[in-house]
Amino acid sequence: MKFPLLLFALVFNIVHTAPHEEFALRTLTDHPEASCLDGSPYAFYKFKSRTISNNKKWLIYFEGGAWCFGENSCRGRSLTDLGSSLNYPEALPRNATSGGNYFLSTNCEMSPFCDFNVAILKYCDGASFTGDGTFKELQFKGFQNLQAALTDLKINDNLDEAVEVVLSGGSAGGMSAYLHADFVHENLLSTNPALDKYAVIPVSGFFLDRENVYKKHIFGQAMKDLFHMANSTGGVPKNCRAQFEDPSDCMLPQNSYASIESQIFVIDSTLDSFSIPCIMTTELTEDGALSCGGTKGWENCSALWLYDLDQHCTQDQIYSLTEWQGSFMRYISESGETFKRNGNGAFLHHTHVAANFPSWTGFTLPNDMTKLDGKRTSMRDAVMAWYKGNVGETVRTTVEPMIFRDALWGLDGVITNPTCTY
Secondary structure (H helix, E strand, O other), X not given: OHHHHHHHHHHHHHHHOOOOOEEEEEEOOOOOOOEOOOXXXXXXXEEOOOXXXXXXXXXXXXXXXXXXXXHHHHHHHOOOOOOOOOOOOOEEEOOOOHHHOHHHOOOOOOOOOOOOEEEEEOOOOOOOOOOOEEEOOEEEOHHHHHHHHHHHHHHHHOHHHXXXXXXXXXXXXXXXXXXXXXXXXXXXXXXXXXXXXEEEEEEOOOOOOXXXXXXXXXXXXXXXXXXXXXXXXXXXXXXXXXXXOXXXXXXXXXXXXXXXXXXXXXXXXXXXXXXXXXXXXXXXXXXXXXXXXXOOXXXXXXXXXXXXXXXXXXXXXXXXXXXXXXXXXXHHHOOOOOOOOOOOEEEEEOOOXXXXXXXXXXXXXXXXOOHHHOOOEEHHHHHHHHHHHHOOOOOHHHOOOEEEEOOOOOOOOOOOOOOOOO
């Protein structure tokens, strides 16, 4: 009698592990409050787990795509897929590489979330899912979009029965993960108080509120202006708002990160290839947009595609990059108690890349707790080790923060990894 039962179990499992290698589009026409910049209905993509054992595990992933600064920039954005859902395809492929985004990979050697249910939250509001207003017919409804997506996933896909949830995103999507880390957690707990394992893993997105090299406060002020245009007060973290007199300060990740209570593992570069051209060496165009890398004399050094920094940067520019690294580490390590809190973690490297995925297995860093033995760990393995060993309400207070980082460049202006590889 055991053999037929075993055969049934094997067949049953095979049926439920058959590949469904596409993300399916879900358009929220029944949520009129949720919309893209152009007023088209909000939509997101969903992938259902192929196995019964993972059908209550979720990866919620914020799409990236920068922001729009100023009316003209946002009107232009509303004519694209970053501001309209009208041209979204009905399905997107999901495979072992998923366009280089290994969080979304179906290869379990690459991602610990390879067979989770996945929701890719499309980014069509231009303000990191914070807005809840209208500006001259532009619909800044990002915060409504996030809430509508969560509601829909609970009603139609049993998100409210989840046993594990990971919140992530890359670049501007990473910034969205910082901004909404605690809101999503609280939203899930409101209908599923038994949820034990919730983790936030922003990939890039820790963008500093700093002046450019000529002491012009461009990026941070642009974010504050966007905050007001999008009516984002309710869409930034409430814990952060309680700490700042001006709630627009909470639009900046360094401030929202300091207020996060959920477990978080930061993946970022001290030389992020958005931050260097678009914050450190940016200028402002006549219509209010960022001119990334537009600072005179920095065109080559700050270019996104250049990796051999010692060949394209002057000695003085390398000193400036070294100072930027130090300020990044100072801001993140001194952000309240978040960086040092038990159960949290980070993987911080010095490579000029955006969203970090090209470095998923190639870069290795020492763990603060094991660096004396010379051991180094890849980004992939660091994420896997942290998620499997440190995440969960029952263990988070008992494990030290898992921090992976390398030595900063020296004040002598000599860079330790001139080709930005490890």
